Structures are given as structure tokens and as C-alpha cells.
Amino acid sequence: xxxxxxxxxxxxRANEGYGMGLVRSTSFGRKRVALSHFNLEFDGHDDCILTxxxxxxxxxxxxxxxxxxxxxxxxxxxxxxxxxxxxxxxxKRLVFVSKTLRDATLxxxxxxxxxxxxxxxxxxxxxxxxxxxxxVEAPNAPKQLRVPRSRLSAKKLADISVTLFSSGxxxxxxxxxxxxxxxxxx
Amino acid sequence: MSSxxxxxxxxxxxxxEEFLVKESVAVQCITIKNLVEDGCDLDAIPLxxxxxxxxxxxxxxxxxxxxxxxxxxxxxDFDTEFVKKPFNDVLGLILAxxxxxxxxxxxxxxxxxxxxxxxxxxxxxREKFHIQNDYTEEEEKAVRAxxxxxxx
Numbered sequence: 001x002x003x004x005x006x007x008x009x010x011x012x013r014a015n016e017g018y019g020m021g022l023v024r025s026t027s028f029g030r031k032r033v034a035l036s037h038f039n040l041e042f043d044g045h046d047d048c049i050l051t052x053x054x055x056x057x058x059x060x061x062x063x064x065x066x067x068x069x070x071x072x073x074x075x076x077x078x079x080x081x082x083x084x085x086x087x088x089x090x091x092k093r094l095v096f097v098s099k100t101l102r103d104a105t106l107x108x109x110x111x112x113x114x115x116x117x118x119x120x121x122x123x124x125x126x127x128x129x130x131x132x133x134x135x136v137e138a139p140n141a142p143k144q145l146r147v148p149r150s151r152l153s154a155k156k157l158a159d160i161s162v163t164l165f166s167s168g169x170x171x172x173x174x175x176x177x178x179x180x181x182x183x184x185x186x
Numbered sequence: 187m188s189s190x191x192x193x194x195x196x197x198x199x200x201x202x203e204e205f206l207v208k209e210s211v212a213v214q215c216i217t218i219k220n221l222v223e224d225g226c227d228l229d230a231i232p233l234x235x236x237x238x239x240x241x242x243x244x245x246x247x248x249x250x251x252x253x254x255x256x257x258x259x260x261x262x263d264f265d266t267e268f269v270k271k272p273f274n275d276v277l278g279l280i281l282a283x284x285x286x287x288x289x290x291x292x293x294x295x296x297x298x299x300x301x302x303x304x305x306x307x308x309x310x311x312r313e314k315f316h317i318q319n320d321y322t323e324e325e326e327k328a329v330r331a332x333x334x335x336x337x338x
Contacts, residue, residue, distance in 0.1 A: 074277070074280075074281065075284070078280060078281070078284050078296075081292070081296050082280070082296045082299045082300055082303070083300065084296075084300075085296055085297045085299070085300025085301070086300045086303055086304055087304060090303070090304045093307070093308055093311075094303070094308075094311065095329060096308050096321070096326065096329065096330070097308050097311045097312055097317060097319070098312070098317045098318070098319060098320050098321070099320050099321065100317075101311075101317070102329065
């Protein structure tokens with residue numbers, strides 16, 4: 001089957017990310033040898049690149065052999081994507097499953113805090129004590145005032161408005177005078 | 187409305203089964219879209235990490251989502267039925283969607299997986315995913331203490 005070299009390189013990049021080791025042979029043109037768990041074929045040339053680090057090998061095993069540890073074999077970004085769909089309260093249980101899951105859960109938890117306010121189960125003791133409730137809900141959240149304080153007091157506004165009105169006409173006169181002065185100078 | 191010139195692609199699964207799919211449908215998978223744009227679609231496109239079982243489902247999903255006549259409600263109903271699969275199949279589809287870079291399918295399947303996981307205890311999660319508990323007793327205590335403030 002004839003395949004374009006470009007296509008081969010794209011597929012190589014795609015496959016390398018998912019546990020397939022491919023040997024590229026420049027001396028033999030486009031010949032490709034696939035490395036798998038079961039058989040290794042070498043063409044006996046010098047410039048071959050083996051791409052089977054232990055982590056990928058483990059993934060390859062589970063993918064081809066059985067369903068065992070399929071979650072452990074998932075790439076971490078996929079695992080995190082799944083865990084982002086889990087409610088925040090439920091994430092806490094998943095921390096205890098295994099170390100891999102703990103790492104992914106902690107990242108997913110940060111995502112929850114960053115993009116949504118996690119719901120806290122409301123107990124009776126919190127109802128009458130709203131200030132504390134807010135603090136417990138999000139300990140590191142910046143406090144925001146409901147109504148922003150205006151930086152201008154009414155007195156200041158009164159001063160400015162007077163000045164504006166009076167300076168408006170004054171300014172016009174001042175400008176006119178300035179222009180006339182400039183014209184006479186020139 | 188499809189033009190008479192509309193291209194059909196041949197998608198080949200890892201177990202060498204070939205599927206005919208319209209290009210406009212198949213390019214929902216960004217991996218396939220990139221291959222088409224690079225001009226690599228002259229022959230069958232081999233999808234080495236997707237077997238025929240998963241590819242058939244993926245094509246079914248793609249065709250539903252590419253269909254402009256189906257409403258959001260219909261798609262939702264379709265999704266609800268689509269995700270009713272054995273858990274290992276759900277995971278297989280997630281991996282395939284990740285490889286093919288198909289965001290819509292990824293979202294639906296990941297949410298379905300998360301919904302199932304919510305209902306499980308720690309032991310059930312380990313059982314379903316065949317995970318060994320790799321914490322020692324001390325490590326487990328440390329993790330509980332460490333995360334107490336975040337979760338309680």
C-alpha cells in the first residue's frame with residue numbers, strides 16, 4: 001500500500017503518542033517496521049530509532065492484552081478530563097484509590113476551584129452564621145464588597161459640577177483670548 | 187444538501203475493516219481533518235488505534251452529530267442511549283475519541299464515565315478499573331491528613 005511520506009510522519013507522530021513504536025529507516029526509503037509487544041523485527045540497519053520507553057510499553061500491554069488497569073493506562077490528561085466531570089464532593093473519595101488517581105484528582109480539584117464554586121453541603125450550624133459560612137466555603141477566595149464604594153463623595157461632586165459649569169464659559173473666553181493673543185503675536 | 191462532488195473517505199480500523207464515510211462527517215475528528223488537509227486521503231486512512239467495533243460506534247455518533255436536521259433534544263436522547271454500554275466499552279470509546287481528537291464524543295463519553303464513577307465507593311473504583319491500592323498505611327494516613335482542609 002503506497003503511503004505518502006508526509007502521511008507516514010503524521011501517523012508516526014500520532015502513534016508515538018499512543019504506545020506504538022515505529023522504526024524509521026531512511027536507508028530503506030519508506031519501509032516501516034512496527035515494534036510490538038509480541039515480536040520485534042529489525043532490518044539490521046544503523047539508523048533506527050527505538051521508541052519504547054517503559055511507560056508506553058505498559059500502556060501497550062494493557063491496550064493489546066486485557067482490560068486490566070485500563071484506567072491506570074489512560075493518559076493523564078484524559079483521566080483529568082474524566083475527573084472534571086465528577087462532582088467536587090465526590091472527588092475526595094477518589095484521592096484514596098491510588099497514587100495515580102490522587103495526582104489526577106488534585107489537578108481536577110484545582111480546576112473545580114478555578115472555574116466553579118464547589119457546593120458545600122449545608123448543615124444546620126451554618127444557617128445562622130452567614131459570615132463564617134462564607135469563609136469556610138472558600139477559604140482563599142478574595143473578599144468582594146457587594147456594593148462598590150464610590151470614590152467620590154457628594155461634596156466633591158458638587159464642587160466639580162460647579163467648577164465645570166463656571167469653567168466651561170471661562171474656558172471659552174480664555175481660549176478666545178489666547179487665540180487672539182497668538183494671532184497678534186504672529 | 188450534499189453536492190454531487192462530495193467526497194467519501196475510506197477509514198480503516200486496526201483490524202483492517204474499511205468504512206465509507208462522507209468527508210464532511212469524518213472531519214469532526216480533527217485527526218482525520220488534518221490528514222485530509224495534508225492530502226493524505228488518497229487511499230484508505232488507517233486508524234491504528236481504533237478497532238472496528240469502536241470505529242462503527244464512532245461513525246454512528248459522527249453521522250448523528252453531522253445531521254443538521256436533528257434537534258438538540260434528539261441529540262440528547264441519542265447520547266443517553268449511546269452511553270448505555272459496558273464500562274470497558276465506554277473507556278475504549280474515550281481512548282478512541284482522544285486519539286481521533288473528536289471533542290463532541292469526548293465530552294459525552296467523559297461525562298458518562300464521570301456520572302458512573304460518582305456512585306462508586308473507593309473499593310468499587312478499584313474493582314472496576316482493576317487498580318491495586320499502592321498506598322502503604324502510613325501514606326494513606328498522610329493523604330487523609332493532607333487533604334482534610336480541602337474536602338471537609
